[in-house]
Amino acid sequence: MYLPFQEIEAEELNDKDPEFIRIHSLETFGTHDGPGIRMVVFAQGCQFRCLYCQNADTLDVRGGQLVQIDELVERAKRQIGYFGTDGGVTVSGGEPLLQRSKLITFFKRLHDEGINTCLDTNGRLLDDQVKELLTHTDLILLDVKHINEEWHRKLTGVSNKPTLQVAAYCESIGLPMWLRYVLVPGWSDQPEYVEEWGKHFTDYKCIQRVEILPYHKLGTHKWEMLGMDYGLPGVEAPSAEIKKRTLDIFKKYFENVQLR
Protein backbone atom coordinates (compact mmCIF):
# COMPACT_ATOMS: atom_id res chain seq x y z
CA MET A 1 0.00 0.00 0.00
CA TYR A 2 1.51 3.30 -1.14
CA LEU A 3 1.19 6.30 1.19
CA PRO A 4 -1.73 8.44 -0.10
CA PHE A 5 -0.94 12.05 -0.97
CA GLN A 6 -2.04 14.37 1.88
CA GLU A 7 -3.55 17.33 0.02
CA ILE A 8 -4.64 19.42 3.01
CA GLU A 9 -1.33 18.99 4.80
CA ALA A 10 0.47 19.82 1.54
CA GLU A 11 -1.35 23.17 1.33
CA GLU A 12 -0.38 23.88 4.94
CA LEU A 13 3.19 23.04 4.04
CA ASN A 14 3.13 25.91 1.54
CA ASP A 15 1.16 28.37 3.67
CA LYS A 16 2.31 27.88 7.27
CA ASP A 17 5.64 28.76 8.91
CA PRO A 18 6.80 31.10 6.11
CA GLU A 19 10.33 31.37 7.54
CA PHE A 20 10.87 27.61 7.46
CA ILE A 21 11.31 24.93 4.81
CA ARG A 22 10.51 21.32 5.60
CA ILE A 23 13.47 19.33 4.41
CA HIS A 24 14.43 15.69 4.27
CA SER A 25 18.18 16.23 4.18
CA LEU A 26 21.01 18.41 2.94
CA GLU A 27 23.99 17.55 0.74
CA THR A 28 26.88 19.97 0.93
CA PHE A 29 28.97 18.95 -2.08
CA GLY A 30 26.48 17.64 -4.62
CA THR A 31 27.65 17.11 -8.19
CA HIS A 32 24.62 15.34 -9.70
CA ASP A 33 21.88 17.95 -9.50
CA GLY A 34 22.87 20.82 -11.74
CA PRO A 35 26.18 22.33 -12.85
CA GLY A 36 29.32 22.58 -10.71
CA ILE A 37 29.52 21.91 -7.00
CA ARG A 38 26.22 22.53 -5.27
CA MET A 39 24.55 22.56 -1.91
CA VAL A 40 21.49 20.39 -2.46
CA VAL A 41 18.42 20.83 -0.27
CA PHE A 42 16.09 17.83 -0.44
CA ALA A 43 12.59 19.12 0.27
CA GLN A 44 10.17 16.86 2.09
CA GLY A 45 6.85 15.79 0.52
CA CYS A 46 5.80 14.75 -2.98
CA GLN A 47 2.51 14.39 -4.88
CA PHE A 48 3.79 11.79 -7.34
CA ARG A 49 3.81 8.12 -6.45
CA CYS A 50 6.45 6.77 -8.83
CA LEU A 51 6.68 3.00 -8.79
CA TYR A 52 10.47 3.26 -8.70
CA CYS A 53 10.82 6.10 -6.21
CA GLN A 54 14.33 6.00 -4.79
CA ASN A 55 13.45 8.44 -2.02
CA ALA A 56 10.23 6.99 -0.63
CA ASP A 57 11.11 8.51 2.74
CA THR A 58 10.66 12.01 1.23
CA LEU A 59 7.00 11.49 0.25
CA ASP A 60 5.25 12.15 3.56
CA VAL A 61 4.52 15.90 3.77
CA ARG A 62 4.50 15.61 7.57
CA GLY A 63 7.96 14.01 7.75
CA GLY A 64 11.43 15.51 7.69
CA GLN A 65 12.30 18.58 9.74
CA LEU A 66 11.58 22.29 9.59
CA VAL A 67 14.72 24.32 8.97
CA GLN A 68 14.89 28.09 9.01
CA ILE A 69 15.48 29.74 5.65
CA ASP A 70 18.01 31.98 7.42
CA GLU A 71 20.01 28.95 8.43
CA LEU A 72 20.00 27.51 4.90
CA VAL A 73 21.16 30.84 3.47
CA GLU A 74 23.96 31.07 6.06
CA ARG A 75 25.11 27.54 5.21
CA ALA A 76 25.11 28.37 1.50
CA LYS A 77 27.10 31.56 2.15
CA ARG A 78 29.77 29.54 4.00
CA GLN A 79 30.13 27.38 0.87
CA ILE A 80 30.42 30.18 -1.68
CA GLY A 81 34.16 29.58 -2.08
CA TYR A 82 33.46 26.05 -3.32
CA PHE A 83 30.72 26.92 -5.78
CA GLY A 84 33.07 28.47 -8.36
CA THR A 85 31.51 30.00 -11.45
CA ASP A 86 29.03 27.18 -12.18
CA GLY A 87 27.91 25.90 -8.79
CA GLY A 88 25.34 27.12 -6.28
CA VAL A 89 22.25 25.80 -4.56
CA THR A 90 19.78 23.22 -5.89
CA VAL A 91 16.45 22.46 -4.26
CA SER A 92 15.42 18.91 -5.04
CA GLY A 93 13.17 16.45 -3.26
CA GLY A 94 10.64 15.02 -2.72
CA GLU A 95 8.99 17.79 -4.67
CA PRO A 96 10.11 21.38 -4.00
CA LEU A 97 7.06 23.04 -5.56
CA LEU A 98 4.93 21.93 -2.62
CA GLN A 99 6.80 24.69 -0.72
CA ARG A 100 6.88 27.21 -3.55
CA SER A 101 6.01 30.26 -1.40
CA LYS A 102 8.99 29.63 0.88
CA LEU A 103 11.31 28.91 -2.02
CA ILE A 104 10.55 32.35 -3.44
CA THR A 105 11.98 33.82 -0.22
CA PHE A 106 14.90 31.37 -0.22
CA PHE A 107 15.89 31.93 -3.86
CA LYS A 108 15.56 35.72 -3.53
CA ARG A 109 17.86 35.63 -0.52
CA LEU A 110 20.36 33.46 -2.41
CA HIS A 111 20.31 35.84 -5.36
CA ASP A 112 20.95 38.75 -2.98
CA GLU A 113 24.15 36.89 -2.05
CA GLY A 114 25.03 36.26 -5.69
CA ILE A 115 24.39 32.51 -5.40
CA ASN A 116 23.11 30.56 -8.40
CA THR A 117 19.72 28.83 -7.93
CA CYS A 118 18.52 25.60 -9.47
CA LEU A 119 15.16 23.86 -9.09
CA ASP A 120 14.87 20.10 -9.54
CA THR A 121 11.17 19.33 -10.00
CA ASN A 122 8.54 16.98 -11.39
CA GLY A 123 6.58 20.04 -12.58
CA ARG A 124 3.28 19.06 -11.02
CA LEU A 125 2.21 22.66 -10.30
CA LEU A 126 2.01 25.88 -12.28
CA ASP A 127 0.29 28.64 -10.31
CA ASP A 128 1.22 32.30 -9.80
CA GLN A 129 3.62 31.41 -6.99
CA VAL A 130 5.42 28.88 -9.17
CA LYS A 131 5.67 31.49 -11.93
CA GLU A 132 7.15 33.96 -9.45
CA LEU A 133 9.57 31.33 -8.18
CA LEU A 134 10.76 30.67 -11.71
CA THR A 135 11.74 34.35 -12.03
CA HIS A 136 14.25 33.72 -9.21
CA THR A 137 15.47 30.42 -10.69
CA ASP A 138 18.60 30.27 -12.86
CA LEU A 139 18.10 26.72 -14.09
CA ILE A 140 15.25 24.23 -13.93
CA LEU A 141 15.86 20.48 -13.96
CA LEU A 142 12.54 19.04 -15.11
CA ASP A 143 11.67 15.35 -14.91
CA VAL A 144 9.39 14.31 -17.73
CA LYS A 145 8.86 10.73 -16.74
CA HIS A 146 6.75 9.60 -19.70
CA ILE A 147 5.34 11.33 -22.77
CA ASN A 148 2.29 9.07 -22.93
CA GLU A 149 -0.50 10.10 -20.56
CA GLU A 150 -1.59 6.56 -19.75
CA TRP A 151 1.91 5.25 -19.12
CA HIS A 152 2.71 8.35 -17.06
CA ARG A 153 -0.29 7.62 -14.85
CA LYS A 154 0.73 3.98 -14.50
CA LEU A 155 4.27 4.94 -13.57
CA THR A 156 3.62 7.95 -11.31
CA GLY A 157 -0.08 7.82 -10.34
CA VAL A 158 -0.78 11.22 -11.93
CA SER A 159 -1.19 12.95 -15.30
CA ASN A 160 1.78 14.31 -17.26
CA LYS A 161 -0.16 17.39 -18.43
CA PRO A 162 0.95 19.79 -15.66
CA THR A 163 4.58 18.80 -16.25
CA LEU A 164 4.25 19.46 -19.97
CA GLN A 165 2.64 22.82 -19.17
CA VAL A 166 5.56 23.74 -16.91
CA ALA A 167 7.97 22.82 -19.70
CA ALA A 168 6.05 24.96 -22.18
CA TYR A 169 5.94 27.86 -19.72
CA CYS A 170 9.72 27.67 -19.15
CA GLU A 171 10.22 27.74 -22.91
CA SER A 172 7.93 30.78 -23.18
CA ILE A 173 10.03 32.74 -20.67
CA GLY A 174 13.36 31.39 -21.94
CA LEU A 175 14.36 29.77 -18.65
CA PRO A 176 17.40 27.48 -19.11
CA MET A 177 16.26 23.90 -18.67
CA TRP A 178 17.73 20.44 -18.33
CA LEU A 179 15.25 17.68 -19.04
CA ARG A 180 15.58 14.39 -17.21
CA TYR A 181 14.31 10.96 -18.18
CA VAL A 182 14.37 7.94 -15.92
CA LEU A 183 14.86 4.91 -18.16
CA VAL A 184 12.96 1.91 -16.81
CA PRO A 185 12.93 -1.36 -18.79
CA GLY A 186 9.40 -2.30 -19.81
CA TRP A 187 8.02 1.03 -18.56
CA SER A 188 9.76 3.97 -20.23
CA ASP A 189 12.10 2.33 -22.77
CA GLN A 190 9.51 1.86 -25.57
CA PRO A 191 11.26 3.26 -28.69
CA GLU A 192 8.02 4.74 -30.08
CA TYR A 193 7.45 6.77 -26.92
CA VAL A 194 11.08 7.83 -26.62
CA GLU A 195 10.75 9.10 -30.20
CA GLU A 196 7.54 10.92 -29.28
CA TRP A 197 9.26 12.47 -26.24
CA GLY A 198 12.11 13.67 -28.47
CA LYS A 199 9.77 15.09 -31.10
CA HIS A 200 7.73 16.90 -28.44
CA PHE A 201 10.74 18.83 -27.16
CA THR A 202 13.08 19.02 -30.11
CA ASP A 203 12.17 22.61 -31.06
CA TYR A 204 12.53 23.96 -27.53
CA LYS A 205 15.24 26.63 -27.44
CA CYS A 206 15.63 26.67 -23.65
CA ILE A 207 16.86 23.07 -23.35
CA GLN A 208 20.56 23.00 -22.57
CA ARG A 209 20.84 19.31 -21.87
CA VAL A 210 18.89 16.08 -21.72
CA GLU A 211 19.90 13.59 -19.06
CA ILE A 212 19.04 9.90 -19.20
CA LEU A 213 18.95 8.42 -15.71
CA PRO A 214 19.06 4.61 -15.90
CA TYR A 215 16.74 2.97 -13.39
CA HIS A 216 18.38 1.27 -10.42
CA LYS A 217 17.13 -0.47 -7.31
CA LEU A 218 19.14 1.37 -4.68
CA GLY A 219 16.13 2.85 -2.88
CA THR A 220 14.12 -0.37 -2.46
CA HIS A 221 15.15 -0.88 1.17
CA LYS A 222 13.39 2.40 2.04
CA TRP A 223 10.09 0.93 0.83
CA GLU A 224 10.64 -2.07 3.10
CA MET A 225 11.48 0.20 6.03
CA LEU A 226 8.23 2.10 5.46
CA GLY A 227 6.24 -1.14 5.30
CA MET A 228 5.32 -0.71 1.62
CA ASP A 229 5.52 -3.25 -1.18
CA TYR A 230 8.07 -2.13 -3.76
CA GLY A 231 6.40 -0.83 -6.94
CA LEU A 232 8.58 -2.56 -9.52
CA PRO A 233 9.50 -5.99 -8.17
CA GLY A 234 11.62 -7.98 -10.59
CA VAL A 235 12.54 -5.03 -12.82
CA GLU A 236 16.29 -4.84 -13.43
CA ALA A 237 18.50 -1.93 -14.46
CA PRO A 238 18.46 -1.30 -18.24
CA SER A 239 20.93 -3.31 -20.31
CA ALA A 240 23.73 -1.66 -22.29
CA GLU A 241 21.64 -2.30 -25.42
CA ILE A 242 18.56 -0.51 -24.08
CA LYS A 243 20.69 2.42 -22.89
CA LYS A 244 22.40 2.75 -26.26
CA ARG A 245 19.12 2.49 -28.18
CA THR A 246 17.56 5.22 -26.05
CA LEU A 247 20.64 7.42 -26.26
CA ASP A 248 20.68 7.08 -30.04
CA ILE A 249 17.03 8.13 -30.29
CA PHE A 250 17.48 11.17 -28.05
CA LYS A 251 20.59 12.21 -29.99
CA LYS A 252 18.45 12.59 -33.12
CA TYR A 253 16.50 15.34 -31.35
CA PHE A 254 18.94 17.05 -28.97
CA GLU A 255 22.52 18.29 -29.25
CA ASN A 256 23.52 17.62 -25.67
CA VAL A 257 22.41 14.24 -24.31
CA GLN A 258 24.09 12.76 -21.25
CA LEU A 259 23.72 9.16 -20.17
CA ARG A 260 24.31 9.11 -16.43
Ligand code: SF4
Ligand atom coordinates in the same frame (compact mmCIF):
# COMPACT_ATOMS: atom_id res chain seq x y z
S1 SF4 B 1 8.66 12.52 -8.20
FE1 SF4 B 1 10.60 11.84 -7.27
S2 SF4 B 1 10.25 11.89 -5.04
FE2 SF4 B 1 8.24 11.97 -6.05
S3 SF4 B 1 7.54 9.83 -6.13
FE3 SF4 B 1 8.57 10.29 -8.07
S4 SF4 B 1 10.71 9.66 -7.80
FE4 SF4 B 1 9.75 9.83 -5.73
